[in-house]
Amino acid sequence: MMRFIFGCVALLWFSTTAIGEEFARMRYSTALQITGIEMKNIEGVAPTSMRFFVRSITPGVCSDDIQMALESKNGDLDITVDAEGNFDLPISKELQEEDPWLIANQPKGSLRMEFAYAFDLDITPQWIDQAWQVSYRSVFPYDAVRNRMEATIRKVNENHAVNFNYTESRGALFANPNPLAHLRVKVDGKDVELSALMDGEFPVPYDAEWWEADARICVSPPFGWSVDIDQVSKHEEMQAGKLPTLIPPSINEVQQD
Numbered sequence: 001m002m003r004f005i006f007g008c009v010a011l012l013w014f015s016t017t018a019i020g021e022e023f024a025r026m027r028y029s030t031a032l033q034i035t036g037i038e039m040k041n042i043e044g045v046a047p048t049s050m051r052f053f054v055r056s057i058t059p060g061v062c063s064d065d066i067q068m069a070l071e072s073k074n075g076d077l078d079i080t081v082d083a084e085g086n087f088d089l090p091i092s093k094e095l096q097e098e099d100p101w102l103i104a105n106q107p108k109g110s111l112r113m114e115f116a117y118a119f120d121l122d123i124t125p126q127w128i129d130q131a132w133q134v135s136y137r138s139v140f141p142y143d144a145v146r147n148r149m150e151a152t153i154r155k156v157n158e159n160h161a162v163n164f165n166y167t168e169s170r171g172a173l174f175a176n177p178n179p180l181a182h183l184r185v186k187v188d189g190k191d192v193e194l195s196a197l198m199d200g201e202f203p204v205p206y207d208a209e210w211w212e213a214d215a216r217i218c219v220s221p222p223f224g225w226s227v228d229i230d231q232v233s234k235h236e237e238m239q240a241g242k243l244p245t246l247i248p249p250s251i252n253e254v255q256q257d
Contacts, residue, residue: 022107022108023103023104023105023106023107023108024103024104024106024107024108024109024110024111025101025102025103025104025108026101026102026113027099027100027101027102028070028089028095028096028098028099028100028101028102029096029099031052031089031102031113032089032091032096033152034115034152034153035115042141042144042145042148043135043137043138043141045119045120045121045141045145051086051115051116052086052087052088052089052113052114052115052116053084053085053086053087053113053114053115053116054066054068054081054085054087054104054111054112054113054114055085055111055112055114056106056110056111057110057111057112058106058107058110061106061110063081063082063083063084063085064081064083065105065106066081066085066104066105066106066111067081067104067105068081068087068102068103068104068105069102069103070089070090070095070100070101070102070103071100071101071102071103072095072098072100073098073100077090079102089102119145121138121139121141123135123138123139123227125219125222125225127222128216131186131216131218131220132218132219132220132221132222133186133216133217133218133219134216134217134218134219135214135216135217136185136210136211136214136215136216136217137211137214139172139204139217139227140172140206140211142206143208143211170205170206171203171204171205171206172203172204172206172227172228172229173201173202173203173204173227173228173229174201174202174204174217174219174225174226174227175199175200175201175202175225175226175227175228176200176202176219176221176224176225176226177200177224178221178224180220180221181196181200181202181219181220181221181224181225182219182220183196183202183204183217183218183219183220184217184218185204185210185215185216185217185218186215186216186217186218187209187210187213187215188213188215191218204217
């Protein structure tokens with residue numbers, strides 16, 4: 001199984017419109033709404049963690065200064081904020097029915113809550129049509145993930161200012177130490193040959209048209225591959241002659257091997 005991490009962060013600002021309220025607060029249901037992101041049926045996506053963070057935009061205020069609690073009818077429930085601003089919210093049927101306020105000891109409008117959603121991708125090659133193939137969409141699920149997150153965030157946006165951020169990739173780096181390793185992308189039945197760098201990496205660019213066409217990345221051999229996110233677009237640098245490349249072995253050489 002070949003995996004890499006893709007992280008998403010949704011930013012929610014604490015706010016209140018109640019007259020006379022001086023402290024930041026947010027409904028429990030609003031905070032939990034963002035955790036309802038459903039990633040099923042996105043090819044290869046396996047959720048790994050969901051985390052909350054809180055930050056102050058007031059100069060000089062650090063995470064140790066922030067105290068939070070749920071104002072429950074059964075008594076306040078203190079929420080521990082660590083030195084990095086991380087915190088966990090208890091989830092129970094009783095709290096969901098009550099929907100208490102999540103309050104903080106900081107002025108309204110001075111805090112922002114961040115929600116981080118991370119997942120792994122299973123991009124194991126499969127034998128299809130006489131070739132070991134990896135789904136292009138499973139390597140670049142960003143459009144599908146972004147759409148799911150934005151749909152969830154829109155529900156929150158009515159009452160709270162929301163910013164959205166996510167890890168953006170300009171490509172992927174497939175690597176294999178085998179000197180006869182070969183990679184090509186099959187788009188609408190046509191092969192697009194990709195060259196390797198001197199270190200054995202095959203930069204695969206992100207292309208919206210390839211994604212829409214549900215392209216396939218064909219690799220040989222089917223083992224020994226690693227995949228990483230390419231945030232600097234080595235493919236563009238290679239095309240511009242800025243990076244040395246190896247002459248890819250012919251398909252016949254690979255098949256004979």
